[in-house]
Amino acid sequence: MPFTILHKIANTPAIKRFLTENRLFVKLYFNWRYLTADPYNVEKSEFERDKLQRTLEAIKPVGHVKSALEIGCGEGFLTEPLAKISARALGVDISGLVVNRARERFAHAPNIRFKVADILTCDFGEKFDLIACSEVLYYFELAQLPLVVERISDLLNPGGALLLCHARALGDDDSGVPMKKFGAKTIHELFISSPGFTKVYDQTYPMYRITLIRKD
Structure with a gap:
């Protein structure tokens, strides 16, 4: 058809x-x-490398943790450095195709696991000290975001940290990407304003925003 x-x-x-x-x-x-490898050109794009470096700088105050979770891990470009500051790291993605690729890529790393999962329906059976969401939460519907906030809060240990990195969108901001109906402003402000979270770091760049939040 x-x-x-x-x-x-x-x-x-x-x-x-x-x-x-x-x-x-x-x-x-x-x-x-993900039919093709690295469709977002993370390995070769200077923009993507700079964004990843700034993201890692933002989580330095967190220090070393026992457990880390990346939601929407893709091929594991962020999961890998998260594993360096955690005893164990789990990357989850809704795409089985990319999860298999990530497993092959990091088969040598004993403290990294990858799993096909949707955070709204998956029973993780554990909580985490650090959760990272990079360029992923605008793939939920706006009406689903409050449930996403609740779910992520439930997955965080008390005192745990949440890292957010998302593109700015013209749909809800005065600068950014034109094709997204909402972006970093809506997503990050929803978490910041939610009870039980305290903002630790918040930096806005021309095309994206990085925020670190601590669970009370």
Whole structure:
């Protein structure tokens, strides 16, 4: 069936609501996106390298932790440095394709695990001292964000840290990426204003924002 026909069917209200609520759209999108390795050019892009370095600088106050979780880990470019400051690190992604690639890439690292999981439905069976969400939370619907905040809070140990890094979006900010309906401003402010969280670090750059929050 031609893509244009599938696209029209998927965007009918009832079908779109079903796909959105069950996160099937997101899973299909990322399985397609990761058909090629490093689709976001993290390894070669100076912009991406600088952003990763600034992200790592932001978590220095956290120090060494027992456990770290990266939500939306992709190929593990951030999970790897998280493992260097934690006894064990877990990277989760909704795409089984990229999780398999990450497992192969870091098969030599004994304290890194990767798992196919959606944080809204997965039972992790543990809590974490550090959780990182980089360029991932705008792939939830706006109406789902309060549940995402609640879920991440439940996954954090008391005193644990949450690292957020997201693109700024013209949908909710005066600068940033035009194609996103909401971005760092909506996401980060929702966490900052939620009871039980204290802002530790917050830096806005022209194209993205990095925030570190501590759970009370």
